[in-house]
Amino acid sequence: MSRIGRMPIDIPAGVKIKIDGRQVTVEGSKGKLTREFHADIKITQESGKLLVARPSDNRLHRSLHGLSRSLLSNMVDGVTKGYEKNLELSGVGYRAQKTGNMLTLQIGYSHPVEFDAPQGIDIIVEGTNKIRIAGVDKELVGETAAEIRRIRIPDAYKGKGVKYAGERLRLKPGKAGKTATKGK
Secondary structure, three states, X not given: OOHHHHOOEEOOOOOEEXXXXXXXXXXXXXXXXXXXXXXXXXXXXXXXXXXXXXXXXXXXXXXXXXXXXXXXXXXXXXXXOOEEEEEEEEOOOOEEEXXXXXXXXXXXXXXXXXXXXXXXXXXXXEOOOEEEEEXXXXXXXXXXXXXXXXXXXXXXXXXXXXXXXXXXXXXXXXXXXXXXXXXX
């Protein structure tokens, strides 16, 4: 039996959960999330806890058991606490600016790059080189951060680009570094 799938999910005060067949709706102070789960996975609510059960031990049911429980737990956490990812711009002249729902990035291209935030995502620009992406859906927050990072991935030699806050880059030494160590 899945160790993760067996663990019950505690429902905090102020969170409403509606189970309608395969579809589960979780509503809290931060927002509302709806997701449809596999038909074989049984989700029940009893005494302030959510329980996820599988019908058999075949490979598909075992893999869906832990996944469904994790997705439900992320939904409950999202509507109560929310999720956020932080990005940093590193490079001379690299700037971020927010206008309405549009994020404008000047990151070394000949033109400014505009990124439109998806519904349910808040983008906050702190200073000129820090971006915070916040929302209730963990999957959407992570995907949005990855899309923004994909616009200008940090290069391997100078580290210029968009990176996650706290991300450590392994920089290559370049031509001068190779010859300096080879001669000794």
